[in-house]
Amino acid sequence: MHRGLRRFSSAVSSLPSVLQARSTDIHFNLATESFFIEALKRQTPTLFLWRNAKTIVIGRHQNAWKECDVKQxxxxxxxxxxxxxxxxxxxxxxxxxxFTFLGPASSFSKERNNALLLEVLREDFGIRGEVSGRNDLIDSEGKRKFSGAAYRHLGDFSLHHGTVLMDVDMQGLSRYLTPNKLKLQSKGVQSVASRVVNLKNLNKEICHHSLCEALTRRFLSHAPDVPEDQKRVLVLEEASVPFGQDPLFLTHLQRMRDWNWAFGASPSFSHCLEGRVKLGTFEVNMQVEEGLVKDVRVFSDCLYPDLVEELERTLRSARYSGESLKGAVGGLGDWGGREGKMEDQDWKMCIEELGEWLYNETVG
Known part of the structure; x- marks a missing residue:
C-alpha cells in the first residue's frame, strides 16, 4: 500500500458517500478525482460533484496550441x-x-447512473432527456446534447464521470476553442463541435447548487449498498481536505499545475512563420516536441547572414510560447556580430521588432 495511504487510510475509508467540492480550481478538482481513482478505490458507492472556473480541458493526446487560442x-x-x-x-x-460516480465493479452500472440523472431532471426540474449513443444525454424534444461522459472499468473498481451543461457561456466554446489559422500541422486529435443546449434554457430555476442537492438526495435514497454512517455529505474545502497532505494527491496536484504536463505533453508539431520586419523578410520553421523548440531553420534576405545562424541557435531548445521566444530573441540586442554596421539604439529597436513579430505570430 502507498505509504501516504497508510497514513490517511482511516480518514479516507470513512469519507461520506457524497463529496462536493467547494473549490473551482480545475487542477485541484482533477487531482482530487485522480486521487480517488488511483488510490482510494472505495468499495462503497460514491458520488463526487464539482465544477470549475473558466477553463479549457484537453485530452491526453491533444495539441494544446492547435485546440486552443492560448493568447486569448x-x-x-x-x-x-x-x-x-x-x-x-x-x-x-x-x-x-x-459528476463522478465511483464504486465496486461487481455492482456498478453506468445505465443506473444515467437513469438517476434523467430521473432527477424529470422529477425535480420537469426536463425530459434520454440517452444518445454510448455516452451522451440529450433533451427529448430538441435532441440537443447537454451531457457527455466517459466510463472506465479498473479491475474490481469502476467509475463514470461527465459534465452537465447548466448555464455555460456558449460564446466561450468558439472564443477559446477556435485555433488561429496558421501553418500548424499536428498528430493530435482535433475536437469536433457538438449541437448542445444549456438546461437553463429548458428550466430557468435549475442551477449548479439545485442540481447537486437533487442528485445528492436521489443518490442517497437509491444507494442500498452504502452504510448508514456514510449516507451523508462532505463539502471539500481546498485548504482542509482529509487527504490534502497525502504524497500521491500532491503528486497529482503538482502534475496538473505543471506547464510541462499541460503544454509539454502536446504531440510533436511543426510551425512555419513568415513575415517582414525592418531587418528583412524572415521564414522561421520550428519543430516542436514536448513543448520545446527541438529544431529550427531560418531563411531570410537579412543583410546580416551571421544573424540568421545566431537566431537559429537562440531559438533552439526555447520553450514554445510567445513570451519565451520573444525573450530569447531579446538577448540578441547585445549581439557582437552587428558592431560597426548599425547604431546600438537602432539595432536594439530592430531586435525588439523581431521579437514582437515572433510573439504575435506564435500560437501560445
Missing part, C-alpha cells in the same frame, strides 16, 4: 488543463456541473 485564454484568465484520459477539448465555467 491568457488575456481572459482562462486556465488550461490536460486530463489523463483521451477525447476532445471542452470549455467549462461555473455554468457547468461535473
Amino acid at each position: 485564454m491568457e488575456g481572459d484568465g482562462v486556465k488550461l488543463a490536460r486530463r489523463y484520459s483521451g477525447g476532445g477539448a471542452v470549455y467549462q465555467d461555473h455554468g457547468n456541473t461535473c
